[in-house]
Amino acid sequence: MAMSDQTLQKASSFPLAPGPKGIPILGQGLRFYREQFRMFVWMRESFGDVVRDVSAAMPIVQIFSPEAIEQVLVRNAKNYTKDRVLRSWNLVFGDGLLVSEGETWKHDRKVIQPAFSPPRLREYEAMMIDQSKKLAGDTRWSPGGQIDVFQEMTELTLRIVLRSLFGEESNANLTNQEFHALSHALEELANWFEFSSGPWMFVTLLFPWFPLPARFRYKRAVKTLEKYINTIIERKRVELKEGNQKGTDLITSLLTASDFTDKQVRDHALTFILAGHETTSLTLTYTLRLLAIHPEIQDELHAELLKIAPRGESPSHEALFRCELLSQVIDESMRLYPPAPVLAREATVADVVGGFQIVPTSSVIIPTWAIHRDRRYYGDDVDVFRPARWTPEFRKALPRAVFLPFGFGPRMCIGMGFAIQEIKIILAEILLKHKFTIDDPSTPMRLQASITMRPRDPVLLRSSGGFSNSNATPWLN
Numbered sequence: 001m002a003m004s005d006q007t008l009q010k011a012s013s014f015p016l017a018p019g020p021k022g023i024p025i026l027g028q029g030l031r032f033y034r035e036q037f038r039m040f041v042w043m044r045e046s047f048g049d050v051v052r053d054v055s056a057a058m059p060i061v062q063i064f065s066p067e068a069i070e071q072v073l074v075r076n077a078k079n080y081t082k083d084r085v086l087r088s089w090n091l092v093f094g095d096g097l098l099v100s101e102g103e104t105w106k107h108d109r110k111v112i113q114p115a116f117s118p119p120r121l122r123e124y125e126a127m128m129i130d131q132s133k134k135l136a137g138d139t140r141w142s143p144g145g146q147i148d149v150f151q152e153m154t155e156l157t158l159r160i161v162l163r164s165l166f167g168e169e170s171n172a173n174l175t176n177q178e179f180h181a182l183s184h185a186l187e188e189l190a191n192w193f194e195f196s197s198g199p200w201m202f203v204t205l206l207f208p209w210f211p212l213p214a215r216f217r218y219k220r221a222v223k224t225l226e227k228y229i230n231t232i233i234e235r236k237r238v239e240l241k242e243g244n245q246k247g248t249d250l251i252t253s254l255l256t257a258s259d260f261t262d263k264q265v266r267d268h269a270l271t272f273i274l275a276g277h278e279t280t281s282l283t284l285t286y287t288l289r290l291l292a293i294h295p296e297i298q299d300e301l302h303a304e305l306l307k308i309a310p311r312g313e314s315p316s317h318e319a320l321f322r323c324e325l326l327s328q329v330i331d332e333s334m335r336l337y338p339p340a341p342v343l344a345r346e347a348t349v350a351d352v353v354g355g356f357q358i359v360p361t362s363s364v365i366i367p368t369w370a371i372h373r374d375r376r377y378y379g380d381d382v383d384v385f386r387p388a389r390w391t392p393e394f395r396k397a398l399p400r401a402v403f404l405p406f407g408f409g410p411r412m413c414i415g416m417g418f419a420i421q422e423i424k425i426i427l428a429e430i431l432l433k434h435k436f437t438i439d440d441p442s443t444p445m446r447l448q449a450s451i452t453m454r455p456r457d458p459v460l461l462r463s464s465g466g467f468s469n470s471n472a473t474p475w476l477n
Ligand code: HEM
Pocket: 097, 098, 099, 109, 161, 271, 272, 273, 275, 276, 277, 279, 280, 283, 338, 339, 340, 343, 344, 404, 405, 406, 407, 408, 410, 411, 412, 413, 414, 415, 416, 418, 419
């Protein structure tokens, strides 16, 4: 008997997980649309650590315990692939790292990993500081004026990821109009991701040929991005051939590290742009909003930053990474608002998780947002922004699989070091110059689920604007 048959037979002697009855085919889809991530908290509290969406058209299971998560993401990771919704976006991601599987993924991850090593990341530092300073000094951030923080952070992180990928000159050559065309194309992709992973998910999955206007806009957006990337790949190949390469950007690393075809380089580049800018922008947006709601923590952080940048210069890399409060603020913000609110896998063979049978083809959902709000690990104040909880003892005692902003196991985010460095630099540069306030701190933020967790409305903050970062700043008054 084949191994998978044995596993299947063994697994089938275990019960299916319990779960709520829902609307036939849609399952809990509409409830999710109404309640968003709170639905997962309700599921866990009502049904336990392994819960099935009983009425959905496809087998869907949610898992919540660290043991179950470790099993799916680490111990039995080879029995799971990325899920079908992510795969349905292959027009964008192609064979990029986020969705590739098996030997292709293994080879490419190994080849690309060195481009994300700490010494390589340090090469992007000066550019990240420069870009952040430019924005922090922008006259549009005038004292008292309102800023749409998500929009500002998205532009900044897009500029940074493009410069890291393609080098200084390629980005500088972009006219404002071209930059906005790229931003617009990325926005169209985000719209499609949201549409095709929402209540319409089954329709878009089951009828991929159906001529929806949203699908048409999505395809057009992919073409715009492809055209831009392909032009740069072509130019870089010529530079390399002529021995005339400039800088050590990511594309040059991809072109020199392996015998990647242009299509493979395109897939990786597009994946880095998509995986690498909005996630970072969301973390910055949610962090700045939380700090505006909690002025006492913002003041404390500002004071800490002043200590490491006393004469108005940028903090050194070492000082920035030693700043404990900055790390605590970022971790607490990512706990409450993980930019990737769920991780998803598909079982290729039968498995038993937490005592329940997982049938092959099941979607296994790991709802990060709800796991980060589990009282068993985070205490009774799970909904409170309290960076001080992240003491060394707390970090040590926390099961590894219940803090998942960057995932866990072999498929963990390759850009984590890049993102943390970027987030720390941007927060330091901005918070040294601006104090943020929010007009109505008690109005809850409406969120919308997609591949990322985005704010539904503009996140409007007021900046005190324009202070020089010297000790004499009136900032703390
Ligand atoms: C705050 C920022 C970021 C967050 C929260 C984040 C989150 C994640 C998560 C949760 C995963 C795992 C997905 C899974 O297991 O299904 C992931 C994978 C990935 N991320 Fe990030 N990410 C961030 C920044 C970046 C950046 C800056 C880059 C690149 C420049 C990047 C590139 C990738 C890639 C390529 C993968 C797939 C890795 C693989 O499967 O080998 N990410 N990210």
